[in-house]
Amino acid sequence: MSGxxxxxxxxxxxxxxxxxxxxxxxxxxxxxDREDDTxxxxxxxxxxxxxxxxxxxxxxxxxxxxxxxxxxxxxxxPANQVARITQLGNWEPARSS
Amino acid sequence: MPxxxxxxxxxxxxxxxxxARELTTAAEVDAALGDQRGSMLVFINSVCGCAAGxxxxxxxxxxxxxxxxxxxxTVFAGQDLEAVARARQYFxxxxxxxxxxxxxxxxxxxxxxxxxQIEGRSPQAIATDLTSAFDKFCGAAV
Numbered sequence: 001m002s003g004x005x006x007x008x009x010x011x012x013x014x015x016x017x018x019x020x021x022x023x024x025x026x027x028x029x030x031x032x033d034r035e036d037d038t039x040x041x042x043x044x045x046x047x048x049x050x051x052x053x054x055x056x057x058x059x060x061x062x063x064x065x066x067x068x069x070x071x072x073x074x075x076x077x078p079a080n081q082v083a084r085i086t087q088l089g090n091w092e093p094a095r096s097s
Numbered sequence: 098m099p100x101x102x103x104x105x106x107x108x109x110x111x112x113x114x115x116x117a118r119e120l121t122t123a124a125e126v127d128a129a130l131g132d133q134r135g136s137m138l139v140f141i142n143s144v145c146g147c148a149a150g151x152x153x154x155x156x157x158x159x160x161x162x163x164x165x166x167x168x169x170x171t172v173f174a175g176q177d178l179e180a181v182a183r184a185r186q187y188f189x190x191x192x193x194x195x196x197x198x199x200x201x202x203x204x205x206x207x208x209x210x211x212x213x214q215i216e217g218r219s220p221q222a223i224a225t226d227l228t229s230a231f232d233k234f235c236g237a238a239v
Contacts, residue, residue, distance in 0.1 A: 015147025017213035067192025067211050088213045 044070035123183035143195035155223035
């Protein structure tokens, strides 16, 4: 992934607020820390479930406008569940194929 | 746990040398933000190199703009815990993040720069956003 590396040795996304969309119903918004064998580690994380009353797009839009509501200090998203990682400021709905 | 004050001191100075008034207690925050009139920028400083390393230079650039807030104050996240917690009560609609910046006009938040709007962006780009907000909200004829 491209981007400015602020911490040598870390991923370009380290410290960035990202949207992690999964193959399931959950979408995570939080600060990217690292990725290892267990998955993608996020800090200060908000979670959206497609089954919730608020639409995913609205949830992400609100997170962008008013900040991320950190419900969890640390979340590990299993690597095999990750569908897309996008910086919050660059997030757009995925194009349907 | 707060960082060593000696480590943080240059990060404080980088902001206070611009004329920003540092608020380190809840009482100081209340004195500055309670019944606030005119325009004021609240800069929430941070140790984090990912974002604060660009936020402070962005503030430096933005404050060279012809139109600037009447007052600039700063609190330091992770350091002056009481002051930061109290300051955030004045913009409670916005989730806490640091660094971040709140532009107030007569006590109302009129523009907010979140951490995620700082991360990975150049100081020039952040400053441009800030000065646009200054032009919109800090001029005499608002």
